[in-house]
Amino acid sequence: MISSDRMAAVDENAAALGVPRKQLMESSGNAIAREVREVADPGARVVVVAGRGNNGGDAFVAARFLDEYDVSVHLLGRADAIGTDIARENWEALRRAEIDAEEIPDSRALDLPDCDVAVDAMLGTGVTGALREPAATAAKQLNAASATVVAVDVPSGVDADTGRTEGPAVDADRVVTFHDEKPGLGDLDADVTVADIGIPAAAERFVGPGDLRGVRDDVGGRVFVIGGGPYTGAPALAAQSSLRAGADLTFVAAPDEIAGEIQGYAEDLIVQQYEGDRLTPDQVDGLVDTAESYDDTVVLGPGLGSADETLAATRQFLESFDERAVVDADALEVVPDVETDASLVCTPNRKELTKLGGPEADDLREVTDDIESLAADLGHVVLAKGVVDVVSDGERTRLVRTGNPGMAVGGTGDVLAGIVAGLFGTADAFEAACAGSYVNGRAGDLLYDDRREGLLASDLLDRIPEAIWGDDDV
Numbered sequence: 087m088i089s090s091d092r093m094a095a096v097d098e099n100a101a102a103l104g105v106p107r108k109q110l111m112e113s114s115g116n117a118i119a120r121e122v123r124e125v126a127d128p129g130a131r132v133v134v135v136a137g138r139g140n141n142g143g144d145a146f147v148a149a150r151f152l153d154e155y156d157v158s159v160h161l162l163g164r165a166d167a168i169g170t171d172i173a174r175e176n177w178e179a180l181r182r183a184e185i186d187a188e189e190i191p192d193s194r195a196l197d198l199p200d201c202d203v204a205v206d207a208m209l210g211t212g213v214t215g216a217l218r219e220p221a222a223t224a225a226k227q228l229n230a231a232s233a234t235v236v237a238v239d240v241p242s243g244v245d246a247d248t249g250r251t252e253g254p255a256v257d258a259d260r261v262v263t264f265h266d267e268k269p270g271l272g273d274l275d276a277d278v279t280v281a282d283i284g285i286p287a288a289a290e291r292f293v294g295p296g297d298l299r300g301v302r303d304d305v306g307g308r309v310f311v312i313g314g315g316p317y318t319g320a321p322a323l324a325a326q327s328s329l330r331a332g333a334d335l336t337f338v339a340a341p342d343e344i345a346g347e348i349q350g351y352a353e354d355l356i357v358q359q360y361e362g363d364r365l366t367p368d369q370v371d372g373l374v375d376t377a378e379s380y381d382d383t384v385v386l387g388p389g390l391g392s393a394d395e396t397l398a399a400t401r402q403f404l405e406s407f408d409e410r411a412v413v414d415a416d417a418l419e420v421v422p423d424v425e426t427d428a429s430l431v432c433t434p435n436r437k438e439l440t441k442l443g444g445p446e447a448d449d450l451r452e453v454t455d456d457i458e459s460l461a462a463d464l465g466h467v468v469l470a471k472g473v474v475d476v477v478s479d480g481e482r483t484r485l486v487r488t489g490n491p492g493m494a495v496g497g498t499g500d501v502l503a504g505i506v507a508g509l510f511g512t513a514d515a516f517e518a519a520c521a522g523s524y525v526n527g528r529a530g531d532l533l534y535d536d537r538r539e540g541l542l543a544s545d546l547l548d549r550i551p552e553a554i555w556g557d558d559d560v
Contacts (some may be wrong), residue, residue, distance in 0.1 A: 110285065111173075130203060132204075201237075214474040237258035305509070312403070320500040378407070385503050401424055431506055431515050
């Protein structure tokens with residue numbers, strides 16, 4: 087099963103791997119044509135009702151593969167309003183090939199001819215809500231026809247994720263859906279065919295630009311970095327990177343002896359100081375109250391150190407906190423023994439991974455199953471950092487290949503923790519970890535194209551926005 091949002095991400099990832107949507111559209115159209123051949127002999131009358139998106143484009147391609155049938159294509163709307171270049175190109179190919187094709191600007195002009203097979207290609211998996219005209223009228227006419235109705239990807243008017251309808255919907259006899267079955271198709275009274283259209287498994291296995299879809303348009307929230315003590319740069323990097331990733335506000339809670347030094351790294355930082363030179367259990371209740379009062383996403387660990395009282399405070403914080411947190415660096419070692427209701431993203435390097443109870447390996451790709459088992463045992467997301475990062479929530483596991491040798495420099499993990507926190511406020515833990523890992527590596531790759539030597543973790547900060555919202559060609 088694959089949701090509509092995930093399917094859109096996989097499509098985009100496939101394009102990034104070198105399998106463009108136009109190529110997938112050819113395969114989809116061929117699959118639709120095969121389905122038509124299953125239900126009708128050559129010479130049968132086939133009516134294609136198409137929308138202006140890529141769902142319609144798939145059907146335009148199918149019409150070219152059905153030259154042994156009596157085919158007509160009925161576009162709901164005007165051709166100059168077709169929504170994508172590839173769908174428009176395939177419409178023009180129909181016209182140049184002199185295949186019977188007409189534009190239907192409104193429902194009053196819609197009168198579908200009698201036919202043996204009707205292809206519903208009005209709306210695809212990404213469209214929800216009640217059908218509007220002329221699609222609503224077309225759905226009623228399709229349902230009243232005596233033809234076998236073949237729906238493309240999902241019957242128009244049916245929510246691909248839930249199977250629900252909000253008004254008229256096409257009552258399809260058969261559905262040809264692409265790559266994987268959609269959750270909303272399970273309860274339909276229709277024969278469902280899943281067509282392999284050539285999307286490589288890597289488009290799902292490896293995090294790609296499609297995985298940024300869920301974080302690009304919905305950012306914001308507050309990040310609360312609890313760090314610093316023996317070290318000052320780490321919490322400053324995490325805080326700044328969370329702002330670059332879209333957080334509205336970021337606060338750093340740090341001992342008063344180093345608060346001024348952390349503040350000095352950037353005027354954008356807001357530092358809340360507490361007494362002492364390190365985190366101790368005395369500060370925990372106040373930190374929990376602050377984080378929960380403002381619905382903060384917490385980054386716990388950068389620069390804290392491993393003093394016994396600091397680890398005790400870290401343990402106490404996680405036991406008391408029940409919201410979102412990214413746990414990094416020395417704070418990680420307490421996670422296996424803590425009972426917490428918080429939703430955690432743990433970001434260990436290879437050495438820290440073994441302390442969490444995970445595998446020891448130079449190449450994390452070789453131990454992905456072990457990392458998945460560790461995430462399941464912990465009940466939290468694990469983002470294991472290596473040449474290739476591995477992200478798992480115990481059920482889903484993905485790999486991240488962005489990044490380069492220059493990122494072995496210290497501090498890039500602190501930047502990563504901040505990016506994940508910046509995205510975590512509006513995405514779930516697994517999605518934030520996947521996207522954050524990809525963005526961190528991509529920011530490094532954008533730098534590496536310009537400068538292969540002497541890369542600093544602080545250099546990544548300026549490239550984070552481009553890595554999230556910029557051009558996908560890296």
